[in-house]
Amino acid sequence: QKEVEQDPGPLSVPEGAIVSLNCTYSNSAFQYFMWYRQYSRKGPELLMYTYSSGNKEDGRFTAQVDKSSKYISLFIRDSQPSDSATYLCAMSAGSGGYQKVTFGTGTKLQVIP
Amino acid sequence: GAVVSQHPSWVICKSGTSVKIECRSLDFQATTMFWYRQFPKQSLMLMATSNEGSKATYEQGVEKDKFLINHASLTLSTLTVTSAHPEDSSFYICSARGEGDGYTFGSGTRLTVV
Numbered sequence: 001q002k003e004v005e006q007d008p009g010p011l012s013v014p015e016g017a018i019v020s021l022n023c024t025y026s027n028s029a030f031q032y033f034m035w036y037r038q039y040s041r042k043g044p045e046l047l048m049y050t051y052s053s054g055n056k057e058d059g060r061f062t063a064q065v066d067k068s069s070k071y072i073s074l075f076i077r078d079s080q081p082s083d084s085a086t087y088l089c090a091m092s093a094g095s096g097g098y099q100k101v102t103f104g105t106g107t108k109l110q111v112i113p
Numbered sequence: 114g115a116v117v118s119q120h121p122s123w124v125i126c127k128s129g130t131s132v133k134i135e136c137r138s139l140d141f142q143a144t145t146m147f148w149y150r151q152f153p154k155q156s157l158m159l160m161a162t163s164n165e166g167s168k169a170t171y172e173q174g175v176e177k178d179k180f181l182i183n184h185a186s187l188t189l190s191t192l193t194v195t196s197a198h199p200e201d202s203s204f205y206i207c208s209a210r211g212e213g214d215g216y217t218f219g220s221g222t223r224l225t226v227v
Binding site for chain 1: 119144145147154155156157159162164204206208215216217218219220221223
């Protein structure tokens with residue numbers, strides 16, 4: 001079993017839809033959770049990070065963490081064609097700069113105009 | 114926010130030659146940097162953890178003599194792919210953590226070995 005599971009998609013939605021992206025994990029030591037967006041042939045771009053269970057909102061993006069269920073989500077409201085990319089969840093046992101980060105496989109999202 | 118600069122963005126080299134990839138933290142000091150490899154449609158696979166002033170820590174299955182890592186300063190880490198072969202063709206990405214932020218990635222280097 002992989003430490004982090006993420007549906008690879010692809011996921012196609014119409015412009016303006018609410019997108020839900022999810023990951024599950026098995027390692028209870030994970031305490032620090034991140035979401036990245038990656039465009040083709042580019043490095044990942046950090047969207048959001050959080051330590052705690054609950055919701056964290058930033059503009060059209062909301063990150064949700066449920067540590068009891070080992071489940072994290074990223075919601076994108078009013079999705080735009082420019083949101084079309086691969087979204088990677090990532091997590092680590094701590095926030096120290098030396099901590100290894102484990103990534104999901106990424107979900108490819110396409111927002112259709 | 115934290116910025117990580119990676120060069121070159123792409124490189125084509127002949128089989129048997131060596132290629133050096135640089136990763137710089139521009140506005141912060143990075144005691145630790147990470148090197149990843151990404152195959153098409155796959156996630157990032159950690160290759161090694163680069164520690165300033167000491168030897169890198171390699172993940173299982175990664176040949177340390179083939180992928181040489183040097184972290185000579187708090188703002189620069191380099192990955193050298195030695196005696197490159199076509200199977201080494203991939204997308205290589207470095208990462209470091211800035212203060213208060215999540216891990217920041219370089220823009221990646223696409224290596225093609227012909």
